[in-house]
Each structure stands twice: as C-alpha cells, then as structure tokens.
Amino acid sequence: MGISARMPCWAFVILYLNSIDLASSDTSADELVTVPKTETLVPSDSEGSSCGCHSLKREGGVLSLEGETVPLSEEAAVKYSKRANDERENDQEPKQDVNGIDEMVLIPAGEFLMGTNNPGIPQDGEGPQRRVHLKQFFMDVHEVSNQDFQTFVNATGYVTEAEKFGDSFVFEGLLSEPVKSQITQAVAAAPWWLPVRGANWRHPEGPDSSIEDSPLLSRMDHPVLHVSWSDATAYCTWAGKRLPTEAEWEYACRGGLKDRLYPWGNKLYPKGQHYANLWQGEFPSHNTGEDGYIRTSPVMSFPANGYGLYDMVGNAWEWTSDWWTVHHTTDELHNPKGPATGQDRVKKGGSYMCHKSYCYRYRCAARSQNTPDSSSSNLGFRCVSQKRL
C-alpha cells in the first residue's frame, strides 16, 4: 500500500532518512532530520501544535514488516474469552490487589454532559457538549499493568502485534544512544517518534531495556505499553471484560463532577500538588520530571478521582472501543457506542508526554486516535465489565 490518501489532518508519513542526528536531545525537532527531497512529504498545517501521538500508524508502509504477520481477529478474542470464563466460573468474590484494594469499582448509572463547548483542541471533535445516559458498569481502578499483562501472556501464550511486526514506536527522549544510532526512520510531523526494532511490552525502549531490569528498577507495576487495540481487546476478553466505550470512559473520568476539565476539578495543580503524571518543562527537549516521573509511573501513584479511579488522565493513554469520528451533534444519547465503522480507534486521557503547549489532551473531554494495530511507548488501556469480576 502506498501513502494513504485517507490520512486525515497530518498527512504525515515516515521519512526514509539517509541520516539522523540524534546525538543531542536538546536539538530542536526540525534539526533532527536530514531528508532526501524526493522522499519528503510535508504535513498539513491544520493540526497546530501536537504531540503527534495520533500520527503513529502502521498502514501506508509506516513500519517495515518482516516475516508473517497475523492481524488479530474477533475469533482470537473469543478464544481467550472461553478460557477465561471457564476459569472464573466459580469465582464470586471481588478481586483485590496486593494492597487489598478492589481491582474494579462500580460506576453508577446516570447521565452526564459529554464533550465540551469550549474545546481545547477543536479539530479533535471535542464538541459539541451533549447529554449522555449510561447504564452502570464496573471499571478497573488502574491501567492494566505489566504484571497483569504478564499473567495473561503466561496463561495464554499470547503474542502482541508489536512482537509480530517486530517493532513499535518509542519516544526518542527515552532511547539509549546505541538504539538511536540504528534508527533510520522518524515520523515527519513528530520526529520524536521513532520506530524501534525489538520494542514491545517487555522491552519498552527497545532490546536493551526491560520491564524487569532489576528489583529496584522493575516496572511490573507500571502500565503495560506497546499494546495495540487488538491486543487490549484480547486481554479484556480473556479477563471476562471489555474495553470501555468512549462515553463510559469519559463519564468515569469525570468522577461525578460536572463540566470540569480534569478528573479532580479545573485546577491543574490543586494546592500546589501534582494529580497526574504529565510533562513539565519544554516539550520535546526537556522534561523536568517535577511530578516525580519522566516516563510512566507505577499505577495508582497519584490521587484517585471521585469514583476511586487512578491515572484516568496522564501516565498512559487508554484505548476505548469506539471508532473515531470528529462529527458529533447535540442529540441526547443512551449508551452510545460510537460509529459503526471507521479506520482509527479512540484513545483517551493523554500520557506522561502531555504538555499544554503540545498535547493539551489530559482533559476528560480530550481525545485522540490511532489505527487499531498501532502501538507506542505511551499507550495502554484498562477494562470494564457489566458485572464485578
């Protein structure tokens, strides 16, 4: 497939580079790339400033593929579901984590105002605000962790799409010099995103990194990363759960508050405190880590919202089940599930890479998208279910 004509606002492509100077993380993004003119495609200027999170797509030859790739299907999810359901048949007690905290909480039935009439990023389709009614559901209190995902993989032998493709997108600022020196591609509109061979959920920054570096550096309690929408769906189905709809996710994010920016209110730093793992400093060159983390943090490191949910904004982006569209109306909706078809899936909440200057998407109404087979070093998920599991 050539460069896709249906790529939306960025019209970005991977640039096939003769050379990249990645020696200094202080170098501005524009200076990072040396590009043969015949292979340069200029992104449209309709996007404005952005982290480029939604530019990560495998289609259109974005990532080189080696060997046989087997896109996941609904059948795969059903297979894992049956196994999970058999195992959990007699398990009625709410599951708790090692700290005795329930792994899922009830999100009560109700109505809320979805989206906003004062969009931070209008082209993302954050508006108009519309009234939405939802049935009750249960939601994971934290993002699915590496430990959680390892349990799934150990039980099923599941192989993620990043492992099948052989690579995944990693933020340049997290890569070691040896790994950087081998990179020959970058995302044109967001050159801090680099496709890294061998990057996957076990090796978030490529082959020389690990979620289990040492007992002190273990990231088993961090959100799992480099999982595609299909991977996330397979996990949730195995667990007897499903991905939340965008409406469920946003309703849960708001924690019972009405028309507020964040899960906790309108102030980014209430009482001078950090309530989410975001980016402080200058993006993408300097992350001060003022909130304690320059990459992911252990799940539940920041205060929970009114429903007892942690990291709904920040830390890792979270997949939802909806197809992406930017077209909404003010019609009142009941349990909406998004468009019937589409090309990208909706993700919510922003990540540790979000800064107001580049990615003001750490708001409940904010949204972004990726193709279902995309994966990156700042994108994870959590699950929901109709019953407490």
Ligand SMILES: [Ca+2]
């Ligand atoms: Ca941070």
Ligand SMILES: [Ca+2]
């Ligand atoms: Ca999150």
